Amino acid sequence: LSVAELGDESRVEKDYGAAAYWEARYAAFPEPFDFYLRYPDLEPYLAPYLAPRGALEVLVPGAGTSGVGLALSEAGHRVTCCDLSETVVSQQRRLCGGKLDYRAGDYRRLDFAAASFDLVLDKAVLDASLCAVDNLHAVARCTDEAYRVLRRRGLYAVLSHAGPQTRLAYLDRAALDWHVEVILVPKPPLKATPPPDDTDDFYYLYVCQKP
Numbered sequence: 001l002s003v004a005e006l007g008d009e010s011r012v013e014k015d016y017g018a019a020a021y022w023e024a025r026y027a028a029f030p031e032p033f034d035f036y037l038r039y040p041d042l043e044p045y046l047a048p049y050l051a052p053r054g055a056l057e058v059l060v061p062g063a064g065t066s067g068v069g070l071a072l073s074e075a076g077h078r079v080t081c082c083d084l085s086e087t088v089v090s091q092q093r094r095l096c097g098g099k100l101d102y103r104a105g106d107y108r109r110l111d112f113a114a115a116s117f118d119l120v121l122d123k124a125v126l127d128a129s130l131c132a133v134d135n136l137h138a139v140a141r142c143t144d145e146a147y148r149v150l151r152r153r154g155l156y157a158v159l160s161h162a163g164p165q166t167r168l169a170y171l172d173r174a175a176l177d178w179h180v181e182v183i184l185v186p187k188p189p190l191k192a193t194p195p196p197d198d199t200d201d202f203y204y205l206y207v208c209q210k211p
Helices: 019-028 039-053 068-074 086-096 125-129 135-149 164-171
Strands: 057-061 078-083 101-104 117-123 150-160 179-186 202-209
Touching (some): 039 068, 039 117, 039 179, 135 150, 135 164, 150 164, 164 179
Parallel strands (some): 057 078
16 A cells, blocks of 8 residues: 555554554545545446345445445445444444345454355455554455355455555465456556555556355
């Protein structure tokens, strides 16, 4: 995650795996914010996987103030959003008015039974986990938990800023016998000058299907 994508966080101490970090962030920045892409920009790339399946049970971990959960709910899916921050959970429960299930929860230790969901949509959470203390263990726990809570033939969709050379190793492990596809998603045009380290014109959508 870059400074441009996270915003001005000079008042927030950074450890993306810590609940305290996200509590401070959402206390300081309660406004709606989507990492990487808003759902309307992502939906055309997800639609071919979702449309044939009808109404789905969806989990959005690390949902924050994103509009993705509400958009999926309005599309007819049954959506559960979870986040480490109790602050943002309270905010979103008030804003969503019961249209979706918003609860506090840790992606690394999900409080759901096995085979509870048809889709787990991870938008930037895997990337954030790689910026956490004990990051490799955190990422392994996230992917293991996504696999556990998915039903047979369920989908784990991960939107990342990084390409397969640095992400497939975390997703295509022997313990996770799902099939992984990689879709390039063009970045929206920037009105301002991009940061100097932002040389890629694409985000990467990894769609992992459980057997």
